[in-house]
Amino acid sequence: MISLYEFIKRAKFGDKESLEYLILKFKPIIGSISRRLNMEYAKTDMIIFFIELVKNMNIDNIKNLSDGALVKYIEKSLRRKYINLNKRGLIVEVELDDVFKSSTDEYTEIEFKMFLNEIKNKRIINEKQSYVLFAKYFNLNTDQEIAYELEISRQAVNKMHRLAIKNIREYLYSSKGVC
CATH class of the missing domain: 1.10.1740 (Rna Polymerase Sigma Factor; Chain: A)
Structure with a gap:
């Protein structure tokens, strides 16, 4: 054996x-x-x-x-x-999920886009990370759907998402951020 x-x-x-x-x-x-x-x-x-x-x-x-x-x-x-x-799953879900999924009116969409544009302009996140966050939290797309749209793997979407959340968290908790 x-x-x-x-x-x-x-x-x-x-x-x-x-x-x-x-x-x-x-x-x-x-x-x-x-x-x-x-x-x-x-x-x-x-x-x-x-x-x-x-x-x-x-x-x-x-x-x-x-x-x-x-x-x-x-x-x-x-x-x-x-x-x-x-x-990791629990921390990420509380961050943007609760804030932007609670109401889905046109003002929330504008506010979310403004937030993403601000952190994108400050080079906290890149264009693809911004797209992933918007698709995931506002459009409620799954990682698989986002991966299909971007023609990348689901794991790559997950990695982009985690990195974007990490960068936003670090920015918000630094002296440059709001918190």
């Missing part, structure tokens, strides 16, 4: 069957965490993280570990990713 270490080693060096075996082996924990995240495409994000985790594992450090220890290590890494995604 092949050990978990051997499957990880093979997957790390490009063996697709070994990687598929590992994904199937950890599918229950990935599924459980994904359901608790309650986010669009959470399962995809967790599988991508899992693949990156396997590819980036230092084989020399895990060579002498038992299968049980490897399972515990991978499970703990997946749970840490869950905590990270969960925290």
